[in-house]
Amino acid sequence: MAHIGNWEWDIATNERYWSDELYSIFGFKPQEIEVTYDMFLSCVHPDDRDYVDNAIKEALEGKPYDINYRLILNNGEERIVHEQGKTIFDEKNLPARMFGTVQDITEHKRTEEALAKIEETRVKEIHHRIKNNLQVISSLLSLEAEKFTDSIILESFKESQNRIASMALIHEELYKGDKIDTLEFGDYLRKLTADLFSSYNIHKNISLNLDLEQIYLGLDTAIPLGIIVNELVTNSLKHAFPNGNKWEISISLKKIKDLGVNKEVSRADSACSQKKDFQYTLTVADNGKGIPEEINFRNTDSLGLQLVNILVEQIEGCLELRRNRGTEFFIKFNDISR
Structure with missing residues (x-):
């Protein structure tokens, strides 16, 4: 009726x-x-x-x-x-x-809620299975790495495992969280960077400074952006800091409050200054020895930086390198999942 x-x-x-x-x-x-x-x-x-x-x-x-x-x-x-x-x-x-x-419309709404709950359970189970499968792949890489003693090869295995871990963590957060298709990216970055510091068993005097706004991102943006942060933080931990000083890695995640100020956020002559309006900025910086001027970060032999460039392009973002008392990577992007 x-x-x-x-x-x-x-x-x-x-x-x-x-x-x-x-x-x-x-x-x-x-x-x-x-x-x-x-x-x-x-x-x-x-x-x-x-x-x-x-x-x-x-x-x-x-x-x-x-x-x-x-x-x-x-x-x-x-x-x-x-x-x-x-x-x-x-x-x-x-x-x-x-x-x-x-x-x-009581019965209609209750039916909708029941179906939504079933769908949420189904999607969360998918995230759980993907996370478990990624962990299996990481374990297989660990077993394969035991066949080698060369430090360069072993480091390549470790970097691959960290990339896999950055993706698995996203699926774990979606499985545990209240939402099935978006995650709070600031919380994710806190866990990711803690895992990276633990992975590299940091004993140097390196501190981590996080300035992260509450921003929810969809899967299509969060996974590439997570790998980008993984690569940039890993690069800093491995190469930026000589011994014997106090060092810092800083990460900020901000929402651009007024889209009209996009061009002011970037330098007037920067690669991003003439780009379209963006919603968010991500900055990964360190006060280490910096990337030499002669190295073109957009055309380099470094697999990590190659991935960063490819993934920024994948999320239709914009990337700048600022060489000021260390290294600062500045990214502007939108959530392409929406």
């Missing part, structure tokens, strides 16, 4: 009409109770009352409404309804009459 009731309100006489089905939706027998506006609002869920009241007030000013809200019946049962309403105005442009319909 459709469970649709209708109502009318003669504003001039303050007479109200409810159909029998509408009484039933609100948990009453026909004509059981006098219909008033206060009675109607008392049936609306307390958290929805202001929303419903504002919609009706706007309708009296000429804006029809089409809303969903919750009812609390006398027996405590909660129902979800869909209501549409409209105002008729007289020749003086004053509100003369209102009319509308109310449909009980």
